[in-house]
Amino acid sequence: MLQLNHIQNNKEEVLARLAIKHFDGTKIIDDIVAHDTDRKKTQAELDNTLAKLNGVSKEIGQLMAQKKSEEAEAKKKETASLKEDAKQLEEKKAHIEKVLHDLLVRVPNLPHTSVPIGRTPEENVVVREGGVEPKLTVDAKPHWELTTQYNLISFELGNKITGAGFPVYMGKGAKLQRALISFFLDKAIAAGFLEIQPPLMVNADSGYATGQLPDKDGQMYFVNEDGYYLIPTAEVPVTNIYRDVLLKEEELPVKMCAYSQCFRREAGSYGKDVRGLNRLHQFDKVEIVQLEHPDKSYATLDAMVSHVESLLNALGLKYRILRLCGGDMSFASALTFDFEVYSAAQKKWLEVSSVSNFETFQSNRMKLRYKDKNGKINLAHTLNGSALALPRIVAALLENNQTSEEGIRIPDVLRPYTGFDWIK
């Protein structure tokens, strides 16, 4: 959520920046400014009315203490119209605030100045590439054939038990999942992140705080009975640990990591893009989250990118890092780097991580603040990134490490976790 003062003072700049995200804010920003002005005016009127009311009440109290009950009774009559005024102003203010909030919550975050102009994923800018493309034999198979051949994952069983996009992992397939989760968590912990095991369902307040609501309402699974949402990412519960928290400056940065299952409805997708592990409704992910001082958040973003990069290097995957263009960025992000790994058998890039700085967009929604050395209270910056999402990593590992004779090779760094070197 953008800060009202910033919108009021920098209207033209806000509109220009929103345009980079291909969001036409002309009408909504005007609306917001008008409502905010109205809000202030109404608040002032209400304050004045209440001040008068408080004054009279105090006088009555003093008169009572002096046993001048007749005068006190006379004063009581004065309050009637003031109370009526206050009530109406109260209602007016509540209404304006609700409208204002509903407007504000629909405006995306402003993109950072370094965000490339562009509308589609093709216009994202490649920052750098790493790793080596494997040389596969001509009979190399896509992962959805390998998972069947080696009995690692059953998409059919998941379909039977639940529906499409809910695979069943078995044997070495299941063990590989656990190995990757442990490996990613251990790396994050070694990098100073505190491990968190969060709830997998959150309430609406949490959804609003990190920006999934109202923007992504309908993309999340919703539990009617209790009004809970299944989390689309651990970012939501983990960041919300600090909702309504006032930190001391020296407590920053706060570094947390979490493994969780993630649930996404992703309605409307189809075709070979969603084949096999390419897109699922339930998947595993290790997420890293940081709360940071505004002066340091972009350096921290770089450090998080480096962390993710080190994971891909350790796994020996060919990857590239993209700076997302305005049109491809998420609602809440100010700057996002995506990581893609190259799937040699599918001959395509698969997104495996998204690392973002949200600046004050989330912290403003969730009142996450810190008190600086001078006692001034400021909003903290929030950042997060996948480190990493499992399914496409598994897809790339299976495809890129397959051999015709010996089976599928497990990367060295995972072997202590899997307990086996090959899938045969």
Add this chain to the structure above:
RNA sequence: GGAGAGAUGGCUGAGCGGUCGAUAGCGGCGGUCUUGAAAACCGUUGAACAGCAAUGUUCCAGGGGUUCGAAUCCCUUUCUCUCCGCCA
């Protein structure tokens, strides 16, 4: 699930219809003293909104009500604790 008790500032804990945004202790910050530190002593110390400021308004778990006036009374929701029951 049954019975009872409770929720107050960073923490502990008073206040139970009027001048209470709230006594006190601890903690924090500043100072005196000290070569330095501790102790002692003095001062200071919640948040939001509007305003250049003075100041005003709001907040004593959340929501609603009674009253001229609510931290204090009533209703309600949530949560916590104690005892009993059940349970991976």
